[in-house]
Amino acid sequence: MKTIIKNAKVITMNEARTIHEHGYVVIEDGVFTAIEHGEPAEEAAKGANVVNADKKWLMPGLINTHGHTGMSLFRGVSDDLPLSKWLAEHIWPLEQKLDQKAVEAARLLSMVEMIESGTTTFLEMYHLHLDDFAAAVEEAGMRATLMRSVIGLCSKEEQEEKLAESLGFARRWHKQANGRIQTMLAPHAPYTCPPDYIERIVEAARQEGLPVHMHLAETRKEIHDYMDEYGMHPVELLQERDLLSGTEWLFAHGVHMHEQHYELLGAHQAAVSHNPKSNLKLGSGIAQVASMQKHGIVVSLGTDSVASNNALDLFEEMRTAVLLQRGINEQADIVTTWEGLNMATSNGAKALRFANLGTIEVGQQADFIMLNPEQAHLHPSSQAVSHLVFAAKGSDVTDVYVQGAPLMKDKQLLTLDKERILKEANEQLRRLQQ
Ligand SMILES: CSC[C@H]1O[C@@H](n2cnc3c(O)ncnc32)[C@H](O)[C@@H]1O
Numbered sequence: 001m002k003t004i005i006k007n008a009k010v011i012t013m014n015e016a017r018t019i020h021e022h023g024y025v026v027i028e029d030g031v032f033t034a035i036e037h038g039e040p041a042e043e044a045a046k047g048a049n050v051v052n053a054d055k056k057w058l059m060p061g062l063i064n065t066h067g068h069t070g071m072s073l074f075r076g077v078s079d080d081l082p083l084s085k086w087l088a089e090h091i092w093p094l095e096q097k098l099d100q101k102a103v104e105a106a107r108l109l110s111m112v113e114m115i116e117s118g119t120t121t122f123l124e125m126y127h128l129h130l131d132d133f134a135a136a137v138e139e140a141g142m143r144a145t146l147m148r149s150v151i152g153l154c155s156k157e158e159q160e161e162k163l164a165e166s167l168g169f170a171r172r173w174h175k176q177a178n179g180r181i182q183t184m185l186a187p188h189a190p191y192t193c194p195p196d197y198i199e200r201i202v203e204a205a206r207q208e209g210l211p212v213h214m215h216l217a218e219t220r221k222e223i224h225d226y227m228d229e230y231g232m233h234p235v236e237l238l239q240e241r242d243l244l245s246g247t248e249w250l251f252a253h254g255v256h257m258h259e260q261h262y263e264l265l266g267a268h269q270a271a272v273s274h275n276p277k278s279n280l281k282l283g284s285g286i287a288q289v290a291s292m293q294k295h296g297i298v299v300s301l302g303t304d305s306v307a308s309n310n311a312l313d314l315f316e317e318m319r320t321a322v323l324l325q326r327g328i329n330e331q332a333d334i335v336t337t338w339e340g341l342n343m344a345t346s347n348g349a350k351a352l353r354f355a356n357l358g359t360i361e362v363g364q365q366a367d368f369i370m371l372n373p374e375q376a377h378l379h380p381s382s383q384a385v386s387h388l389v390f391a392a393k394g395s396d397v398t399d400v401y402v403q404g405a406p407l408m409k410d411k412q413l414l415t416l417d418k419e420r421i422l423k424e425a426n427e428q429l430r431r432l433q434q
């Protein structure tokens with residue numbers, strides 16, 4: 001099936017930064033086969049499904065590289081606490097109550113929110129009901145990196161059981177759903193997984209050819225406690241045990257690191273998912289994105305869960321990321337507008353190790369979104385990239401496609417029943433709170 005989207009402003013995000021002010025894209029078998037200026041030739045359009053974009057802006061789908069959708073019923077339930085208290089005294093006890101129905105309701109809610117705000121690909125790090133979720137992601141048509149994450153504060157036997165579950169899930173789902181689902185292994189954090197367990201997981205990941213995802217250096221307290229216990233920063237421990245090399249790492253946060261840590265991560269082609277809103281809400285600090293970039297670390301964007309955000313809107317995340325770096329470095333071009341958009345698109349694809357994703361180019365996966373530019377905050381409409389970073393909102397997104405298939409058209413969700421999902425989320429939270 002051939003689809004042509006014509007009459008669009010096409011923001012390709014390619015190396016040359018090409019923008020077709022009046023252009024079209026051709027999609028065949030879920031992949032872009034042409035991106036051009038002007039109108040498609042009559043001959044080329046014969047037999048194709050031709051969609052008139054009506055001058056909308058067409059850009060790569062946004063990529064959320066860190067989150068926990070299973071927690072989405074907890075939006076706003078515990079607002080004013082630092083991470084350690086928030087987790088140990090509020091979130092973990094609440095998570096004890098989560099059952100299959102509650103987690104399912106939470107995740108469907110998140111998929112609605114993500115699609116509606118232009119996210120086409122996301123990462124889920126969680127420990128509950130991953131097989132059900134993988135099936136739901138496949139049905140909803142999204143692209144995702146999923147993992148059964150583990151906490152290792154338990155016996156060796158339990159640690160092995162959890163790792164076996166993670167591996168089983170990873171093997172069942174890696175590269176499934178026509179390549180839209182990938183998997184990783186995921187020790188939760190250095191403070192919840194003893195070094196031997198992290199080593200065990202990394203060895204398994206190397207054997208399986210899977211990347212590894214982990215929370216890292218999110219708070220000052222965590223680093224302080226870690227130094228007390230192990231006498232070094234967690235990045236130094238990973239290096240001492242030779243766990244950085246030969247492993248495709250994606251770390252979440254990386255707020256409390258220093259020059260030597262950026263150097264090590266950059267030298268090992270690690271990626272860091274920057275979660276500025278979550279870090280600000282929990283009072284964790286501000287990651288040194290500019291320093292990370294300088295050392296060759298691929299920096300992408302994540303929201304974390306809505307319990308620490310409270311939204312899954314990557315436009316907000318992009319804007320916050322760029323503004324924070326300019327503010328803390330007192331330098332307006334320290335992270336450029338272009339780099340902001342890049343973090344939310346092409347760097348996201350790199351961080352998740354999805355091939356052929358994140359730009360609008362021939363041969364790339366046809367994951368893209370369209371925005372309605374006919375709004376005061378996006379006018380005058382000539383500086384689209386600037387507006388996307390500094391003014392656009394998730395609610396400006398009107399159309400979402402993954403692998404050439406529409407998930408939302410003119411604001412109508414096509415694969416998820418929003419009304420039912422919103423109702424169910426409220427009912428499930430009420431039930432948990434009884
Ligand atoms: C076992 S994986 C999921 C685990 O992570 C917890 N979590 C949620 N947000 C954060 C965060 O910002 N830092 C560390 N851990 C977090 C969540 O509650 C789950 O238990």
Ligand SMILES: [Zn+2]
Pocket residue numbers: 066067068215252304305
């Ligand atoms: Zn997290």
